Amino acid sequence: MDEFKKKMQARQLLLISGLLGACSAVLLSRNFEKASSVSEYWQGIAEGFQVGIVVALFGFLIFFFFRNILAMRNPDRLKKLYISETDERKLLIMQKSGSVGMNIVVYGLAVGTAVAGNINDTVFFTLMGASLFTASVRGFLKLYYRVKY
């Protein structure tokens, strides 16, 4: 359990840096001049979505931060958190959903890229970048785990 406590402390640092990183990214990006070609209505939707994402992200980070603090102060909570994080069935579900989800994302992006090629160049290159990035991450992870196990 001591190992897990150390892991939690390292995770707290990561959460704090994640929170600070997200704050800086959002604040810095406000200084850029936005090139927009869509109507005010769609700009409003985009801004609403943007605010929603930021609020959700901060909400998650703060929730995990306080959950970890409470767990580190109470041995029973810490044990429950440890069990919930190391439960083998939960890990199996995560692995399965992760790998199947990744396949679906790569497939969806590839189809989207091919379709966007006929419609809009900007969307096409954006999706192409996302497809290549996702496919390379998948390939890299496959190689990494083949070497590891």
Add this chain to the structure above:
Amino acid sequence: MKTILPELRKQQKLSQEDLALAVGVTRQTITSIEVGKYTASLVLAYKIARYFGKAIEEVFDFSEVEEI
């Protein structure tokens, strides 16, 4: 995989939650093992069997395991 885990628990008047805590998994995992939806890993099967003072094959039924 079939198991006599529910019977063993009932004999000892043990809840799924208690067993789960004792062997270090969630209650949902114990439920899934009991209904045969999830096959426990070797380590977990060993922990469960040891908890009841039995051998793995006494707790879990390997007769339906497919042989290649």
